[in-house]
Amino acid sequence: MTFPPNSDGSGRATAVAADVRGQAPEAATPVGAAGAARPVRKRKASQFEGGRGYVSAQDWRNTRVSVTMKTLHAILLGLLLIIGIGPMLLLAKYAITPTQDIIRTPLAIFPHGVRWANISEAWNDVQISKYFLNTIWLAAGSWFVQMVVATTGGYVLSVLRPAWGKIINGLVIATLFVPSVVLLVPLYLTILNPPGLGTSLINSFWAVWLPSGASAFNVVLMTRFFDSLPREVFEAAKVDGASSFRLFWSVVLPMSKPILGVVSVFATIASWKDFLWPMLVLKDPAQQPLSVRLPAIASQTDLGVFLASLAISTLIPVVFFLAFQRLFLSGAGLGGAVKG
Amino acid sequence: MSALGAPRRAGDAAVAGGNHRPGTGDAPVGRVRRRSPVTWAQRGGLSSVVFALPLLVIFGVFSWWPIVRSVVMSFQKTNLVGTPKWVGWHNFQYVLTDPDLPTAIRNTLYFALLALVIGFPVPLVTAVLISSVRKRKGLYSVLAYLPVVVPPVVAVLLWKFFYDGSADGVFNTILSYVGLGPYTWLSSSSLVMPSLVVEATWAAAGGTVIIYLAALISVPDELYDAAEVDGAGIWRKVWHVTMPQLRGVLLITFILQIIGTVQVFLEPYLFTGGGPANATLTILLMIYNYGFGSSLGGNYGAATALSVMLAAFLAILSLVYFKLTSGWSKS
Numbered sequence: 001m002t003f004p005p006n007s008d009g010s011g012r013a014t015a016v017a018a019d020v021r022g023q024a025p026e027a028a029t030p031v032g033a034a035g036a037a038r039p040v041r042k043r044k045a046s047q048f049e050g051g052r053g054y055v056s057a058q059d060w061r062n063t064r065v066s067v068t069m070k071t072l073h074a075i076l077l078g079l080l081l082i083i084g085i086g087p088m089l090l091l092a093k094y095a096i097t098p099t100q101d102i103i104r105t106p107l108a109i110f111p112h113g114v115r116w117a118n119i120s121e122a123w124n125d126v127q128i129s130k131y132f133l134n135t136i137w138l139a140a141g142s143w144f145v146q147m148v149v150a151t152t153g154g155y156v157l158s159v160l161r162p163a164w165g166k167i168i169n170g171l172v173i174a175t176l177f178v179p180s181v182v183l184l185v186p187l188y189l190t191i192l193n194p195p196g197l198g199t200s201l202i203n204s205f206w207a208v209w210l211p212s213g214a215s216a217f218n219v220v221l222m223t224r225f226f227d228s229l230p231r232e233v234f235e236a237a238k239v240d241g242a243s244s245f246r247l248f249w250s251v252v253l254p255m256s257k258p259i260l261g262v263v264s265v266f267a268t269i270a271s272w273k274d275f276l277w278p279m280l281v282l283k284d285p286a287q288q289p290l291s292v293r294l295p296a297i298a299s300q301t302d303l304g305v306f307l308a309s310l311a312i313s314t315l316i317p318v319v320f321f322l323a324f325q326r327l328f329l330s331g332a333g334l335g336g337a338v339k340g
Numbered sequence: 341m342s343a344l345g346a347p348r349r350a351g352d353a354a355v356a357g358g359n360h361r362p363g364t365g366d367a368p369v370g371r372v373r374r375r376s377p378v379t380w381a382q383r384g385g386l387s388s389v390v391f392a393l394p395l396l397v398i399f400g401v402f403s404w405w406p407i408v409r410s411v412v413m414s415f416q417k418t419n420l421v422g423t424p425k426w427v428g429w430h431n432f433q434y435v436l437t438d439p440d441l442p443t444a445i446r447n448t449l450y451f452a453l454l455a456l457v458i459g460f461p462v463p464l465v466t467a468v469l470i471s472s473v474r475k476r477k478g479l480y481s482v483l484a485y486l487p488v489v490v491p492p493v494v495a496v497l498l499w500k501f502f503y504d505g506s507a508d509g510v511f512n513t514i515l516s517y518v519g520l521g522p523y524t525w526l527s528s529s530s531l532v533m534p535s536l537v538v539e540a541t542w543a544a545a546g547g548t549v550i551i552y553l554a555a556l557i558s559v560p561d562e563l564y565d566a567a568e569v570d571g572a573g574i575w576r577k578v579w580h581v582t583m584p585q586l587r588g589v590l591l592i593t594f595i596l597q598i599i600g601t602v603q604v605f606l607e608p609y610l611f612t613g614g615g616p617a618n619a620t621l622t623i624l625l626m627i628y629n630y631g632f633g634s635s636l637g638g639n640y641g642a643a644t645a646l647s648v649m650l651a652a653f654l655a656i657l658s659l660v661y662f663k664l665t666s667g668w669s670k671s
Binding site for chain 1: 387389473509550559564577654
């Protein structure tokens with residue numbers, strides 16, 4: 001990925017948006033003017049490589065500078081290891097440590113052996129397996145609803161562009177500035193008595209799935225990405241007689257895989273993390289996801305088994321992250337850009 | 341906001357050269373004005389509506405209507421049976437005279453301030469340092485981001501265990517190596533808030549680090565070259581080139597962090613439930629307690645009134661902030 005140079009703050013959002021565009025088969029043109037000044041860089045080991053930074057090659061040749069910087073980097077790496085991985089390693093250790101050892105000597109390395117039963121007890125007896133499945137279902141459904149709303153919405157706002165699209169766009173963006181707490185009570189009452197449905201959605205997964213679709217952030221990301229796709233392709237498809245639906249399904253979506261990936265990651269992770277809303281609308285423990293269930297079982301569960309439950313809940317997001325690092329990190333940068 | 345608007349305009353500009361608005365551009369010029377429903381449908385007006393339906397329904401029912409309803413409800417007395425009654429400013433009066441409100445405001449501001457003092461410099465320094473790493477920069481950023489992917493509930497529950505107040509608690513054990521403690525982290529009214537802030541910073545800093553890293557690599561090389569020609573050392577390059585170049589991002593993350601921390605809920609709710617002795621009662625916890633804290637049915641009027649006031653406060657705060665700082669970030 002290449003980041004074109006941007007000299008001012010407003011260019012930042014464009015820079016990150018361009019980053020996602022840059023992954024598209026058709027490299028975007030709007031930033032070409034700025035990017036042309038520099039030779040195109042090859043795909044790097046890390047997406048945060050690029051630019052020469054504030055330490056020049058000459059600085060690195062200076063022994064004092066080089067030693068100082070390397071020491072700082074080593075300290076930083078050590079701290080990041082302790083702070084970033086430390087708690088998770090401890091959690092992994094507790095997951096297979098007998099409760100008595102966890103309580104008496106939390107930092108000793110297996111003084112009285114390993115207790116694998118923590119994990120199986122958490123999975124079977126505490127029924128983490130069930131809540132795990134609920135969490136996956138909630139994430140999958142939320143992902144689906146968010147994708148449908150964001151792709152079709154972005155398609156209307158960016159490609160079809162009806163006269164009233166500007167108003168819709170404004171209304172969608174306006175919701176970005178409303179803190180979500182404002183929605184809490186009225187949304188709860190809406191779920192309690194949804195318009196035109198006649199039955200409460202409390203204790204139904206739909207109560208989590210449907211509201212998750214109202215994410216202005218997704219729609220903005222999608223619209224902006226569709227904006228960067230070359231219009232000529234759409235025109236050509238229309239000339240060939242493609243219907244709006246065909247254009248959407250066979251042209252726009254296949255060209256938008258990078259942003260679909262980013263939005264998917266956002267959607268799944270946000271759903272996995274969500275706590276307050278599922279707690280309010282899923283009152284039946286059998287329906288609750290891990291995030292809601294874990295605090296509830298904390299006091300009545302053996303500590304070792306409980307920490308094993310925490311470890312199981314952490315595993316999927318962490319593995320997911322390590323597998324799709326690039327997507328996550330470009331998404332995180334993007335998040336900052338759009339929120340601004 | 342400008343950062344939102346700019347890329348869209350850039351996209352539009354790129355498109356404008358190619359064709360006109362796709363929805364209407366194909367029709368013969370003379371007929372554009374008078375449109376019957378049939379020609380409208382033929383030109384794709386109908387498919388626009390069909391494609392907009394998911395967005396309109398979902399946003400309408402689950403976003404736009406609740407936002408409006410929130411304002412309406414703040415002037416009503418609502419219970420689950422019977423029709424809502426208009427009560428004027430009564431809900432606002434009720435909230436503003438609640439003896440817990442000053443405590444909640446003080447705690448919330450204290451949390452936001454501490455989060456700023458602890459949480460603002462940490463990601464900045466980390467990102468600036470990472471950006472100068474030459475080998476395995478990816479490893480650094482992955483490590484920094486790792487806590488962000490831990491589910492927040494798990495993070496809080498794990499840290500709650502770390503904060504155990506007995507001498508065998510994890511943090512107390514670590515501190516005992518250097519002869520400190522033991523501290524009763526979460527049940528001490530003076531230590532509890534900093535404890536919450538440290539956990540919250542741990543959980544969130546990685547995201548900010550990544551935002552800064554993305555901004556850092558877009559600092560133009562020429563500026564550093566020029567600074568070196570003028571004989572600037574590393575420190576002066578960081579201070580006089582890197583920092584001013586990050587100004588735009590910093591201004592935004594600053595206000596975003598305040599907006600975020602003022603709405604803190606998860607940490608006080610799960611760590612302490614507002615205790616000890618209301619030392620961690622925050623505004624959002626109050627809203628939650630009004631609306632859902634009692635099994636007898638919520639005081640929805642008070643909950644919405646407080647949330648509307650909070651939203652208004654945040655809106656005014658951001659407006660003032662952007663007015664004040666618009667001169668600083670020449671963007």
